Amino acid sequence: MKGFPNLLRQALLSLVLVFSAVSLSFGQDGSDPAKGKQLFNQNCAACHALNRKMTGPALANVETRLAEDEGLDREWLYAWIKNSAGVISSGDDYANRIYNEYNKAAMTAFPTLSNEDIDNILAYTSAPPPAPVTPAATTAVGATSAEGNGANSDLVLAVLSFVLLVLVAMLVLVNRTLRQIAVANGIQVEKEKVQRLPLWKAFAQNQFLVFVSVIILLLSSAYFAYAYMMQIGIDQGYAPVQPIHYSHKIHAGDNKIECTYCHSSARVSKHSGIPSLNVCMNCHKSIYEYTGNPEGPSAEDLANGYTNEFYTGEIKKLYKAVGWDEENQRYTGESYPVEWVRIHNLPDFVYFNHSQHYSVAGVECQTCHGPVEEMEVMYQYAPLTMGWCINCHRETNVKLTSNPYYEKIHEELSKKYGVDELTAAQMGGLECGKCHY
């Protein structure tokens, strides 16, 4: 019941915030920061943030800063936003300075924005509407209830073990009093020892029993020896710790990025390459922190230490490796290779081609790699043994649609085998030389 006053306080706080938001939401000159935020996110946010440099400068309080530092008014901003290239070529001093400062990255012209739109955007940059407070409240409540659950189960365990201890103590006491009573009454409690043949001698004398148990022993040890030897060289479940904690769950699961976005060479080559860091930077130039799911981190993630701060820290590791200077938004040129640990590794005597399976046969990545979009830590899903390969070749039909390459051979082979659809095995997928040469 400790949570209740907390909840009340939060509700009060959010009420206060909502009121202040309402009173703030209309700027001095009737412009609307909420509309401005919408326009900002649609048009400006690719290159500008409020409080940090991106491709373009930070824009919080841009109007007052320009007025105070450079003596530029709103008219200048109108002209700049609608056609920055024009202002630069007109020889405007500040325009040329800022253009050169940002590596001559030209700002797109926005002739479609009206003066009123720009007023709204400027109102947003000078007084952003406060962030909604409700998610924070719900996560706080969620956290307390989760904590409550943990405390409850701990308490139950403690009570149970205490009861068990008391029971044990009671049994010992009862036993002792009974013995004392027996001694007082003069009853002999100890039994006399009978001289019998020891069990193992009796066992050794029975030849049939010895024979049977030897056979059982041999069979079971053969079974365990076989099971043990068959798993040598198989890395199913191998999940090494990587130098940068990359979550496939967040990228491929939550954000639904296609596998071949990063592993692009799987489409066209033998290898499904490890993406070079510039591929990471395609998005992480803009995404500099992890803000998490809208629902907030799950209890399981928190237990593993996967907080928003943790993920943001991993993004910073990427910046360090690729040599990205966040402060000045440019590459320093000082980079070092990230030593990813390879998980799926076929022996050197096997040939495997990714493009043949992904592009030609149209096999889903998940068929061999498992539910990658649910893996927080990547692991080897399939055993990658020869038996596993062969099994799939026996069961999978060759994909012939929209592939005229196979038409003729399919016609002949399907007649030979008397089937409608050929499996990969019937196309020669079991021949040794196809993979071992």
Next chain:
Amino acid sequence: MKSVLSKITLIALALTAVSCFDKSKPNFQYFPNMYESVGYETYGEAPILPENTAALLPAEGTVPRGWLPYRFDNTLEGKELARVDKNPLLVENRDSDLAKGKELYNVYCAICHGIKGDGQGTLVKREKILGVPTYADVARNITVGSTYHTIYYGLNSMGSYAAQLSSEEEIWQISAYVMELKKDLTK
């Protein structure tokens, strides 16, 4: 007694051996010299090479297969010149080129630019990346040539995609498909 004891120890040994697979380390192998390559492996360590890695940039002045040197610079002037560049793909293959372009677009571009090219990709909807413009934007007035230039070099917050596409042909296929999307959006 002895046989029972040895049996138990054997089973225990076998069980520990089977159950002790450490997930953070690879299992051991029979005859590892048949498993492990004598030559340097892709992305592997290579002590004789710079930075101790086999993954290196192509030698300077070499031209990868499927590519020719691009004749426009990575500057605004270059982009303006590229604007009038024509799509060299054959008209006869238009349908298959557009189909391939769509497939590639949906993998590499749609995540931000949206399936329809309206700037409403998954990452934008989830507010991870903001401010992605629609292809119908009048001020940008994209052409097939300027799209090629942007994919090849990147522009402002967008990075270069030349590394993820395997040939010039693929960039042209995507550019042509982007023009289709623009046509549909401005209809």
